Amino acid sequence: MSYKAGFLGLIGQPNAGKSTLMNFLVDEKVSIVSAKPQTTRRRILGIWSTEKGQVVFVDAPGLINSDSGLNGFLHQEAKDVIANSDALLAILSIDEAKAEDNEKVIDMVASSGKPWIGVITKVDIEEKAHRIMILKKMIEDRGGKALSTSATKYKDDIEEREAMLIEFLELMPESPAPLYDAELFTNENIRDMASEIIREKCFENLHHEIPYNLAVRIIKFDESGPLPKIYAEIIVSKESHKAIVIGKGATVIKKIGMDARKELEKVMDEKVFLDLNVTAKPEWFGNKRIMKELGYVIESED
Ligand SMILES: Nc1nc2c(ncn2[C@@H]2O[C@H](COP(=O)(O)OP(=O)(O)OP(=O)(O)O)[C@@H](O)[C@H]2O)c(=O)[nH]1
Ligand SMILES: [Mg+2]
Structure with a gap:
């Protein structure tokens, strides 16, 4: 065959x-x-x-x-x-x-x-x-x-x-060879996976319109030391959303960080350091540069 x-x-x-x-x-x-x-x-x-x-x-x-x-x-x-x-x-x-x-x-x-x-x-x-x-x-x-x-x-x-x-x-067409290395289960890199995992934890811990209007950007992924250090930014679209994501006594952001770190440690099979910051960029989804940085552009339009 x-x-x-x-x-x-x-x-x-x-x-x-x-x-x-x-x-x-x-x-x-x-x-x-x-x-x-x-x-x-x-x-x-x-x-x-x-x-x-x-x-x-x-x-x-x-x-x-x-x-x-x-x-x-x-x-x-x-x-x-x-x-x-x-x-x-x-x-x-x-x-x-x-x-x-x-x-x-x-x-x-x-x-x-x-x-x-x-x-x-x-x-x-x-x-x-x-x-x-x-x-x-x-x-x-x-x-x-x-x-x-x-x-x-x-x-x-x-x-x-x-x-x-x-x-x-x-359903697949005939092909002379695999399209990706047969060892891979995805082409996502760990940096992109990390930002998606953090976003998933935002979806789980935040409600109403908040999760739909936020994005996650990895600022620095430092693997030079014994412990990988991930610095990420949660971007919200309104100044007033910042306090909600942080929560009273920073309880919400701490919970998001803890849930994300646990899952990242499972994926990376080692302990990791995770630093989360919340920034407001009003109406960020109307900003072409930010949308592109987040990967929210159709590839063929690049
Ligand atoms: N009971 C039940 N729930 C499921 C099943 N598959 C998925 N779910 C739940 O359905 C919800 C949505 O699942 P997702 O896989 O995120 O759905 P999706 O189609 O990718 O959603 P979008 O990315 O938002 O378009 C989650 O709460 C899942 O746990 C299933 O077979 N049975
Ligand atoms: Mg989905």
Whole structure:
């Protein structure tokens, strides 16, 4: 059998479980996850390699309709992932409030003209189980194959993972060689992973509009001493948000720092020093230079 390799984009509504599914498939925490929608902001690659081929999963932001600011970028980024992938997965949660929103995802993916599969997620939510058949029919009516899973319930189920991976490899084009070194599970560097981990902890510890309006930038990553030292900045969009991120007696920022440091130590497999600062840059998402520094630009526009 010939060798196959390509990019497989994960497309769905915000909060559908795209990042959780990709992490399950590559069996590594590559993409950050939270209970809040719009967690993923730029494409994140997760790589699975076997002797038969390589699937490069492209986790995308959830689909939203907007043409300006940060949301405008999320919209463009998801569209760009559709345009630049070899094949697509329509990620459809049974927990999605409106059936039309899942139908929209199927529509976008099917009309791309690329090979695709519909993946029904969160099937562990029993009270919504009746929706599995409805979604399956929706997918099949558009000529797609339907799979269903729960990346949380089957977290440690190797057979569930392998069965899906084999289906996904079938969607990939023939390729003379792997696209990435077969040893890699992502192309993210540790500096970018660190800023995403800190942002994930902000999503977990902050509420209302705060997490949606902040960004994290690594100021210095110093590996010269015995202990890696990471200096990061949490950028908020309003002066008044600063005090909320810091919290009374700095309790909130300390908790974010502690949660992030623990996870960084797991990823880096060593103790790390983490210094967090909060700065306000009013309406930073309207500033092209800052957006570019944060990686919130479409690559082809560079
Ligand atoms: N019950 C259940 N919850 C899940 C499952 N998969 C993901 N979740 C939860 O759904 C929420 C959203 O998961 P994400 O993986 O961040 O979703 P996403 O589609 O990447 O979201 P965005 O990046 O915001 O577009 C998190 O709280 C997950 O823990 C699942 O199989 N079952
Ligand atoms: Mg995500």
